[in-house]
Amino acid sequence: MNPRSRAGASWDAIVVGGRVAGASTALLLARSGLRVLVVERARRGSDTVSTHALMRGGVLQLRRWGLLDRVAATGAPPVRRATFHYGAESMAVSLKPYAGVDALYAPRRTVLDAILVDAAEEAGARFRFGLAVTDLARDGAGRVVGVVLRDHGGVSWTERARLVVGADGRGSVVAGRSAAPTIAAGAHAGSYVYGYWPAADLDGYHWYYGDALSAGAIPTNDGVACVFVGGPQDVLADATRDHGPAAAHRGLLARLDGELADRTAAPPYGAVRFFRGMPARLRRPYGPGWALVGDAGCWVDPLSTHGITDALRDAELLAVAIVSGSASEHAEGIALADYQAQRDRMALPMQPIVDRLASHEWDLAEARRLLRGLSSVMADEVEAIRGFDLAPTRTA
Template sequence: MSALNLETKYDAVIIGGRCAGAATALLLARSGAKVLLVDRQTEGSDTTSTHALMRGAVIQLNRWGLARGLLEAGSPEIRSTTFHYGDEAVRVEIKAEHGVDYLLAPRRTILDPLLADAARRAGATVCHGIALSELEFAPSSGRVIGVSLRDANGACLTVRSNMVIGADGRYSTVAQNVNARPYFEGQFCSGVVYGYFEGLNSTGLHWHFAKNAAAGVIPTNGCHCVFVAVPGPRFGATFRGDVHQGFLQVLEANSSGLRTDVSRASPSGRLRGFAGAKAQLRQCQGAGWALVGDAGYFKDPLTAHGITDALRDAQLLSAAIIAGDSRALERYQEERDALSMPFLRVTEEIASFSWDLHEVKQLHSTMSSVMRTEANHIAQLSTAPSLAA
């Protein structure tokens, strides 16, 4: 922990260095705030992810001057999205809006370090291999006033801060310590298995849907991420014993051609699974603390919108902290909820798998409208002077 200055009281300490935490650190540091970002994982480590960045995320990364870095790292420009409903294919070209005419799907081993490096260059102190031990509370008011941190050797250090931000995922330790309870909880979830394949002759995003099954092909750095999804309760029966065979069976259920293409491709690494988790929306602010990313808002990955919303909320939270009053933090939660609830509702319906192909097509139309509203909202935030580089 030699990088930490014991005499410094930070404006913000952020727990969790993935995209939501790193983006928040970047924006706060660019405003002139003293920021400490800590993450228990090693720098550049991988994590479960759909990789897909929707228009709102690309708008933000472009605004922050980081989209070019992803392209230079080999993240392909995605110019189309095709939805496959059985034998019907609906191709949607990515039209130019808000200065963006492509999507991206970078590996997290590229996106997360890019954001953390940008935060470091902006003046934030970034430390990996350090975990939150406990929060420090003011005895009289109960306000969060700092954190106790622990490194891999067990050494502990207490750091004071005006604001502690939990960006530490669905099982957020910060959320547990401040008793941030969810006020929306989903009923459905999908179970997902995914892997990386080289040699697939596929451009653009492809989403496949069939009865009780879904699949996707996402172009990422040097390969494609291919996933299959089933209703959460069917995850064990589908993949237990032979994950690879279950993976191929779900591909076949969606498209025999897709299964053939993937069977001929070269796998890069093992298949990975996520048994599913139900959506939740938590209280995300209080006296001396706030939550961002999956720590405060998680929904099923089948709609591939988690990273986009994490970057969105990083910007909303940063603006609220810079404003410097409790009402601004309350507005952050209100704004987050107003933008998130339509996504939660439609994602719940898609993750239920209780649709036929016509119905899921209509759900995607609704999703498109919700995404357009969010992208328009994000684009309007670009004029905020306090968040300028």
């Protein structure tokens, strides 16, 4: 047992947020023998906004952690082809097996999140759903030593830990209460309207660019696809306000690609929803007694389709840092600084590319160049992930 953990801390780590970033971090920490509490505001099994699409780096992480077979067993279709539609021209790219990955997947978040939560609980992490974090607890020196929780009945109490991890999304309470500084920020943000339609015959990922709009058709569980259309915030907001999300979705898709619009002519499964983006933001992901992971620390526009992969990547980087820095506060600071350095080496090259894509101000020739650049960054990321140690080990 770490002697610093015994001094008034009930947990080695409290993770705020129990979705992909938080559940993955908890899984790896628990596998290393740490006592982990995860608190999540939403109910267990609830859905959330997501592009669903896993890139190769994300699939590689799930395979390395022994969870890819669980994802495949849910019926999420294997994706071995991506087709890029530039106006009237289409270009199909087949996925070549590499790094142990021969297919991509785009599971519903109700599926993927549940797999990660179950695996973390099997490893020994404790989850509590339906709890809100209202503040951070600090010691006399200002170090974060826990969280203040509130249940649905309004009862509040404090849970203490050696480290608090904010995995609570782009509006992170942990980031806000710790005043985590922004170290890089974008200038552009898209907005998106999305829903789910029958698409059992969809042959992989389809991405569309043109007419100052973007779109995607992403096959997921139960024979349906997530179909989104994106564009500048004012365009999407005006269309949604004037016509409602479903009609705006149809009208914008008709402007962009008639075949994709025809695919969504049938009634959707569930509601069609509007999502307002925000510019990219990279925060410093650590401080005395706290750390950030996932969208809380690294947010990029959904047009990157890289948020889940980012979260899986950074969960392992952070877990390794927490475990290796458990001997002392000095060791923790060194390890968390290394976590940021590794994260930034992979995250920073992507940000200007995605920021430009999110502007929707490109022509088709520039869109092609941007996507080639994004593909190169993702390939570098896969090489970095291949060098990760599979399982962090706890420092005595």
